Amino acid sequence: MKRYSKEMIIGLSVLIAALVLFFGIDYLKGINVFKASNYYYVSYTDVNGLSVSAPVTLNGFKVGQVRDITYEYDNPGHVMVELALDHKLRVPAGSEAVISNDILGTSTVVLKFSSATDHHDVGDKLIGVTEPSMIDGLTDALKPAATSILPKVDSLLTSVNALVSDSALIRSVKRLDAITASLQASTAYLNRTLATMPGTMSTVGGVASNLDSITRDLAVVSEDLKRLPLKETMDNVNSITSNVNEVTGQLTRTDNTLGMLLNDRVLYDRIDSITLGIDSILGDFQKNPKRYVPPIKIF
Structure with a gap:
């Protein structure tokens, strides 16, 4: 009896775990298994971006979600999408299920009801329509503009290439490089000059002090000059x-x-004649002194 009870407990545990796993997976997919739903089917040729649990909206309000997506092997090129809609929702005959993509690439199914008075039965197929994505629409809109712009871009690139390869521009760039180098050298020289400014200023201060001293001395000299007669x-x-x-x-x-x-x-x-006469006498005196001085007799 104990052995039978133990096996029962293990079986119940496995069953409960399987149920929890099944319903847990559906819950993680966003499927509310406790809410009654009606199932409809839609065949598409392109379900790009559409995934299981994607919302189904009507006038912007969520009325269901995508339950399952399977490939129709008996109808090549088509994909069957199962929609789980609110059981209170009645779908008019001829209504469309449109796959719409937003700018981020996320797809949703948008219901567009017809004006018919009769309704689809649960499990019927709805009309499937795939709208072009916003990116596709934008691409189609830009294609003519891009086609007209491309020749202009090509012409612009040709002009730019001609400008870049122009020898005058190359020489101008080289001159700019030389000017930049000169500016850098001037900046370095200015920096060195500014670095020596403290010593220069001290020298200037000494010169100014000497000038003050000289000025004071000049003032003293000026006062002395004022006192002179x-x-x-x-x-x-x-x-x-x-x-x-x-x-x-x-x-x-x-x-x-x-x-x-x-x-x-x-x-x-006369003075000149007298001078010449005296000069002649002196010359004759030197030659003949005895003529002018008598000889001295010694007794």
């Missing part, structure tokens, strides 16, 4: 100058002895 000195100089002018004037006139000596030609000639 400059007026009396200038009067004496003027007096001396007047006397010299008077003497010079007398030398140029013949109304005085010095003037006559300097300006009388006859007197000059």
